[in-house]
Amino acid sequence: KQEVTQIPAALSVPEGENLVLNCSFTDSAIYNLQWFRQDPGKGLTSLLLIQSSQREQTSGRLNASLDKSSGRSTLYIAASQPGDSATYLCAVVYSGGGADGLTFGKGTHLIIQP
Amino acid sequence: EPEVTQTPSHQVTQMGQEVILRCVPISNHLYFYWYRQILGQKVEFLVSFYNNEISEKSEIFDDQFSVERPDGSNFTLKIRSTKLEDSAMYFCASSVQGLDGYTFGSGTRLTVV
Numbered sequence: 202k203q204e205v206t207q208i209p210a211a212l213s214v215p216e217g218e219n220l221v222l223n224c225s226f227t228d229s230a231i232y233n234l235q236w237f238r239q240d241p242g243k244g245l246t247s248l249l250l251i252q253s254s255q256r257e258q259t260s261g262r263l264n265a266s267l268d269k270s271s272g273r274s275t276l277y278i279a280a281s282q283p284g285d286s287a288t289y290l291c292a293v294v295y296s297g298g299g300a301d302g303l304t305f306g307k308g309t310h311l312i313i314q315p
Numbered sequence: 316e317p318e319v320t321q322t323p324s325h326q327v328t329q330m331g332q333e334v335i336l337r338c339v340p341i342s343n344h345l346y347f348y349w350y351r352q353i354l355g356q357k358v359e360f361l362v363s364f365y366n367n368e369i370s371e372k373s374e375i376f377d378d379q380f381s382v383e384r385p386d387g388s389n390f391t392l393k394i395r396s397t398k399l400e401d402s403a404m405y406f407c408a409s410s411v412q413g414l415d416g417y418t419f420g421s422g423t424r425l426t427v428v
Contacts, residue, residue: 235417237419242422242424243421243422244319244406244419244420244421244422245358245406245408245419246419247416247417247418247419250416290358292358302348302350302360302361302362302363302371302373303350303358303360303417304360305357305358305359306357307356307357308357
């Protein structure tokens with residue numbers, strides 16, 4: 202069974218710090234990996250999508266990397282702001298057959314202290 | 316910016332009742348999905364739908380669940396006889412070409428009492 206794990210489960214840092222969120226997946230046969238943001242009681246907002254052939258993607262203060270062979274991805278947030286407070290979810294689409302849906306991690310609950 | 320719209324935002328139903336959750340995907344998207352998130356747990360894939368039929372479903376999506384695209388714009392999830400454990404946030408998503416570029420709705424919180 203494919204598993205996606207995110208570490209840490211929760212993180213609280215002062216405003217302005219750079220931080221790294223980690224994601225690991227058990228099967229390297231992925232089609233792509235996505236990072237989402239979830240605000241309390243809200244839907245999921247796609248942040249970055251990395252195809253299996255790519256190593257990283259950047260959007261503003263966010264940078265996501267992918268190391269498919271080791272089954273890892275990181276989301277780097279530069280110069281964190283209180284508005285970045287949310288739960289960050291990592292999800293993969295496996296290319297090895299079966300469901301074409303996303304397999305999610307449990308998320309990292311991030312709090313940026315003003 | 317185009318949105319996926321879900322209604323209602325919150326529904327309370329009695330155990331054993333049928334519920335229908337509604338979604339309006341983005342108009343030029345061809346792939347449609349339902350996910351659920353039980354409180355405090357992971358978001359879980361339920362079903363994907365393309366070309367008016369189910370393309371994939373998870374083991375969660377048993378005979379109590381069904382999906383339909385009745386009129387070319389709405390995409391519905393029906394739970395025939397709700398159980399307490401069906402209480403969750405249900406998310407609809409759509410994408411243009413499948414496998415990536417998903418847009419999620421804000422979810423319907425289903426509470427079974």
